[in-house]
Amino acid sequence: MTTERKEHKKNLRTIDLTLIAAFAALIAVCSWISIPTTIPFTLQTFAVFLTVGVLGGKRGTIAVAVYILLGAIGLPVFAGMKGGLGALLGTTGGYILGFLFSALLMWGLEKILGHKLWNLAISMVLGLIVCYVFGTGWFLVVYTKVNGVVSLGTVLGWCVTPFIVPDLLKIALALVLTRQLKPYLPGE
Numbered sequence: 001m002t003t004e005r006k007e008h009k010k011n012l013r014t015i016d017l018t019l020i021a022a023f024a025a026l027i028a029v030c031s032w033i034s035i036p037t038t039i040p041f042t043l044q045t046f047a048v049f050l051t052v053g054v055l056g057g058k059r060g061t062i063a064v065a066v067y068i069l070l071g072a073i074g075l076p077v078f079a080g081m082k083g084g085l086g087a088l089l090g091t092t093g094g095y096i097l098g099f100l101f102s103a104l105l106m107w108g109l110e111k112i113l114g115h116k117l118w119n120l121a122i123s124m125v126l127g128l129i130v131c132y133v134f135g136t137g138w139f140l141v142v143y144t145k146v147n148g149v150v151s152l153g154t155v156l157g158w159c160v161t162p163f164i165v166p167d168l169l170k171i172a173l174a175l176v177l178t179r180q181l182k183p184y185l186p187g188e
Contacts, residue, residue: 015186016059016188020062021063021066023055023059024067024070026051027063027067028071028075029047030042031044032079032081034079036080037162039095039163041162042079043170044096044099045170046170046171048064048099048102048103049102049128050178052106052107053174053175054182054185055185056110056187057110057111058188059188060106061104061106064099067099070083071087072088078092079092090142091138091143093138094134095134095138095139097135097138098131098133101134102128103127106123106127117175117179121171124171124175125168128168132159136156139158139159143155
């Protein structure tokens with residue numbers, strides 16, 4: 001391998017790390033934009049979908065994982081400026097971990113279906129469903145341990161139903177911005 005080729009690979013890795021860090025920070029900033037409710041209304045889902053859309057599956061998933069790890073070690077990157085294992089193990093922690101499962105699903109579908117916009121739209125909707133399922137299941141278990149039994153219907157009313165339309169709008173915005181930004185960033 002020529003020195004020039006090695007230098008190019010090194011620069012590309014530097015660009016990748018820079019983009020991953022920038023998009024992990026974007027997810028944190030979007031988590032701070034929050035309307036407090038049982039499950040806060042934030043722009044996290046928008047940022048996760050934009051991150052995977054723009055960076056692609058591998059880099060996007062790594063950025064989501066970096067965001068979660070930053071919060072796990074105590075940096076206040078989650079909604080309400082929270083951080084630490086307590087935030088991850090609390091009632092809303094399943095949604096945060098669900099972001100990683102969403103990103104992994106989107107990465108897998110990208111590998112299978114390719115990079116077309118309609119494939120990305122499908123993977124974002126499926127990723128949202130995965131996040132809802134994982135997060136709602138987690139919420140139900142943790143809430144029940146702390147506060148007593150609550151029905152699945154009640155939890156869906158708190159944690160999913162009010163978020164469906166806003167989350168679909170966030171997906172639409174992420175798709176539009178992905179289409180606008182992706183051409184300006186180096187591929188994976």
